[in-house]
Amino acid sequence: MDEIKVVEVTKQYAGHLALNKVSIDVPKGSIFGLLGPNGAGKTSLIRIINRITAPDSGELYFNGHPLSAEDVSQMGYLPEERGLYKKMKVGEQALYLAQLKGLSKAEAMEKLKFWFDKFNLGSWWNKKVEELSKGMQQKVQFIVTVIHEPKLLIFDEPFSGFDPINVNLLKEEILNLRQKGATIIFSTHNMASVEELCDHIALINKAEKILDGKVAAIKDSFKKNIFEIVYRNQNRSIGYNLPESYVLVSEEHHGNMAKAKIKIPSGETPNQLLQLAITDVEVHAFSEIMPTMNDIFISKVNEYENYSRKI
Amino acid sequence: MNKTRIIIQREYLSRVKKKSFLIMTILGPILMASIWVIPLYLANTSNEKKVIQILDETGIFNKKFKSTAELTFVPVSMEIETAKNGLSSSGNYALLFIPKTQLNVPTSAILYSSGQPSIDVKSHIKEVMQREIESLKLETSGVDPEILKSIKTNININTIKIDENGAETKSFTEVSMVVGIFAGILIYMFIFMFGAQVMRGIIEEKTSRIIEVIISSVRPFQLMMGKIVGIALVGLTQFLLWVILTFSIVTVFQLSMAGETKLAKTDQMFSPQGKILNAEKLKEFSEKTTEKDNMEFQIIEAISTINYGVMVGSFIFFFLAGYLLYAALFAAIGSAVDSEADTQQFMLPVTIPLILSIVMAQFVITNPDGPVAFWFSIIPLTSPVIMMVRIPFGVPFWELFLSMSLLVVTFLGATWMAAKIYRTGILMYGKKVNYAELWKWLRYKQ
Numbered sequence: 001m002d003e004i005k006v007v008e009v010t011k012q013y014a015g016h017l018a019l020n021k022v023s024i025d026v027p028k029g030s031i032f033g034l035l036g037p038n039g040a041g042k043t044s045l046i047r048i049i050n051r052i053t054a055p056d057s058g059e060l061y062f063n064g065h066p067l068s069a070e071d072v073s074q075m076g077y078l079p080e081e082r083g084l085y086k087k088m089k090v091g092e093q094a095l096y097l098a099q100l101k102g103l104s105k106a107e108a109m110e111k112l113k114f115w116f117d118k119f120n121l122g123s124w125w126n127k128k129v130e131e132l133s134k135g136m137q138q139k140v141q142f143i144v145t146v147i148h149e150p151k152l153l154i155f156d157e158p159f160s161g162f163d164p165i166n167v168n169l170l171k172e173e174i175l176n177l178r179q180k181g182a183t184i185i186f187s188t189h190n191m192a193s194v195e196e197l198c199d200h201i202a203l204i205n206k207a208e209k210i211l212d213g214k215v216a217a218i219k220d221s222f223k224k225n226i227f228e229i230v231y232r233n234q235n236r237s238i239g240y241n242l243p244e245s246y247v248l249v250s251e252e253h254h255g256n257m258a259k260a261k262i263k264i265p266s267g268e269t270p271n272q273l274l275q276l277a278i279t280d281v282e283v284h285a286f287s288e289i290m291p292t293m294n295d296i297f298i299s300k301v302n303e304y305e306n307y308s309r310k311i
Numbered sequence: 312m313n314k315t316r317i318i319i320q321r322e323y324l325s326r327v328k329k330k331s332f333l334i335m336t337i338l339g340p341i342l343m344a345s346i347w348v349i350p351l352y353l354a355n356t357s358n359e360k361k362v363i364q365i366l367d368e369t370g371i372f373n374k375k376f377k378s379t380a381e382l383t384f385v386p387v388s389m390e391i392e393t394a395k396n397g398l399s400s401s402g403n404y405a406l407l408f409i410p411k412t413q414l415n416v417p418t419s420a421i422l423y424s425s426g427q428p429s430i431d432v433k434s435h436i437k438e439v440m441q442r443e444i445e446s447l448k449l450e451t452s453g454v455d456p457e458i459l460k461s462i463k464t465n466i467n468i469n470t471i472k473i474d475e476n477g478a479e480t481k482s483f484t485e486v487s488m489v490v491g492i493f494a495g496i497l498i499y500m501f502i503f504m505f506g507a508q509v510m511r512g513i514i515e516e517k518t519s520r521i522i523e524v525i526i527s528s529v530r531p532f533q534l535m536m537g538k539i540v541g542i543a544l545v546g547l548t549q550f551l552l553w554v555i556l557t558f559s560i561v562t563v564f565q566l567s568m569a570g571e572t573k574l575a576k577t578d579q580m581f582s583p584q585g586k587i588l589n590a591e592k593l594k595e596f597s598e599k600t601t602e603k604d605n606m607e608f609q610i611i612e613a614i615s616t617i618n619y620g621v622m623v624g625s626f627i628f629f630f631l632a633g634y635l636l637y638a639a640l641f642a643a644i645g646s647a648v649d650s651e652a653d654t655q656q657f658m659l660p661v662t663i664p665l666i667l668s669i670v671m672a673q674f675v676i677t678n679p680d681g682p683v684a685f686w687f688s689i690i691p692l693t694s695p696v697i698m699m700v701r702i703p704f705g706v707p708f709w710e711l712f713l714s715m716s717l718l719v720v721t722f723l724g725a726t727w728m729a730a731k732i733y734r735t736g737i738l739m740y741g742k743k744v745n746y747a748e749l750w751k752w753l754r755y756k757q
Contacts, residue, residue, distance in 0.1 A: 099317050
């Protein structure tokens with residue numbers, strides 16, 4: 001079952017196509033990465049999902065039924081361009097934003113108290129927002145995004161402005177929320193966090209979706225049959241004993257250990273490479289080189305650019 | 312709707328709690344009350360008599376200076392130097408020295424005083440001397456001063472309005488002018504002050520980047536209307552507090568003065584409520600009162616002839632409707648720009664009708680039923696100010712109705728347009744917006 005399903009959504013701004021028949025399926029309980037270069041149309045898509053703007057054509061389904069205005073109360077959105085009223089007191093402001101999400105004052109108070117304690121913000125309740133550090137403001141924003149326990153959470157570049165310790169805290173909370181059954185859409189350029197958190201992705205470039213699927217499957221389809229062998233350095237290259245069909249991609253020597261990357265020909269298995277290596281050197285480690293999301297992102301976007309340039 | 316209420320609440324409370332609101336609320340009534348209170352206060356407290364010594368070398372003005380309520384003239388005969396030296400120790404207000412001249416009649420005098428003498432005193436002395444010398448000259452040329460006296464007449468025109476039912480109301484053009492222009496300026500100030508607050512509030516939401524956080528839970532229209540209505544309530548609160556405080560200050564003052572002097576006297580001379588007077592009573596009053604008393608009494612009577620119910624009622628209507636119209640335009644501007652510095656090019660067309668109406672108000676007041684007054688009080692962008700200027704003079708019901716309905720229709724239209732610009736504008740950052748761009752936003756589907 002999909003939490004949200006976007007079918008062939010097109011959005012045109014005067015003289016500029018923001019989304020061109022984009023379809024994505026976000027499975028329930030997943031962490032879905034929405035990737036793409038700046039200006040690709042990610043924010044436009046997010047704004048259509050939470051009904052800030054309407055699509056020119058295409059359909060959206062929320063939990064199986066066509067997306068309606070009431071569904072927005074089941075969503076929590078942390079925009080990339082985010083801020084708070086600077087002159088307003090932190091607690092008052094959090095209470096206000098929570099009430100706008102549809103919580104009653106009492107409910108909001110109770111939940112805010114819990115979250116403020118959790119993030120060590122309790123003593124800041126009566127301070128003005130401008131007195132808070134940027135990281136603390138971001139925490140307050142995170143709290144008001146999740147306060148109404150939405151089914152669908154949309155984070156646009158959530159980690160910008162956080163120090164590493166708070167990034168970890170946030171990641172933990174995001175995973176916690178997923179554990180409790182929330183679905184999370186995650187829009188970012190930060191590929192490391194995509195790899196760490198997401199299980200599905202969609203890659204958007206120039207208003208079009210150019211790739212989507214499970215992270216594991218995508219990585220699988222992009223791997224190049226390259227394996228890394230770490231072995232004891234015997235002052236010679238492992239390459240001498242390999243058949244010609246095996247390509248030595250790189251080799252590094254560090255003291256008495258060496259590391260080599262070898263591409264095996266199609267049809268051969270890693271076991272055959274390992275057998276060849278064992279007879280030659282003392283093997284300490286053997287692993288497959290998986291493409292990083294970063295590599296996939298860059299190669300896919302470049303490929304698309306070249307392709308569209310040709311037409 | 313519930314969410315709009317929460318927004319209204321925040322917009323209202325965050326402004327009412329500000330120190331600047333408190334200061335304005337206290338200062339406004341003090342300023343307004345002082346317009347009523349200070350003249351009354353001065354009239355009642357300047358009873359302290361000023362003694363002016365007269366050293367008349369010519370002897371012409373002997374006993375011609377009659378003591379008045381405020382001034383006592385004391386002739387002295389001594390050397391001018393001695394008189395001058397003795398002035399400060401005598402505690403007298405001033406010393407008037409009329410030196411002997413070569414001419415038959417003196418044309419100048421010197422007034423010695425320890426402080427700056429008031430204009431009233433100076434003009435009084437001048438008047439007496441002028442009169443005296445004029446009659447002296449007339450006498451020498453053979454004209455009897457008695458004839459001259461009988462020529463001088465003081466005409467006092469009392470205007471009375473007769474409505475369809477034949478009821479007579481005394482009307483006071485001058486007072487209507489003052490009240491009209493005052494109401495017009497107040498409307499202008501309120502629209503500008505609170506309209507600009509809407510714009511500033513929206514720019515603040517844009518620059519602090521909270522806008523997208525909020526519109527992910529409420530519709531942009533709710534946010535815009537919440538802000539406009541919230542600030543309207545702030546304006547109304549301010550206005551009502553001003554009215555209440557002004558009246559309390561004036562009342563407290565009047566009560567504290569009532570026992571003493573003229574107010575009591577004039578009160579007693581009022582016809583019931585001071586509104587409708589018949590000719591006989593008027594005559595009676597005119598005979599009874601001295602010229603000065605009559606003036607004072609008329610002003611007080613005039614102030615009480617204005618229908619405050621209608622004034623306050625229409626003020627609230629024209630403030631609200633005018634404000635809603637302009638606030639919508641200001642909201643559209645606020646949403647289209649990134650900072651207050653960028654608002655200039657859009658502010659101009661919005662402020663021109665407002666400024667024009669305050670300029671036109673001066674002409675309208677001299678001819679409140681003329682074509683200029685009529686059209687400017689019907690055209691929606693200028694009608695709030697101009698209509699308020701006209702109301703104290705009395706405006707036909709159908710004109711008032713036409714003006715009000717046009718204003719309501721226009722503000723609905725303006726709000727609809729503003730909402731379209733607003734929902735696109737609030738999400739635009741770092742873009743130089745021009746009119747062509749605004750036109751495009753107007754035509755966006757959503």
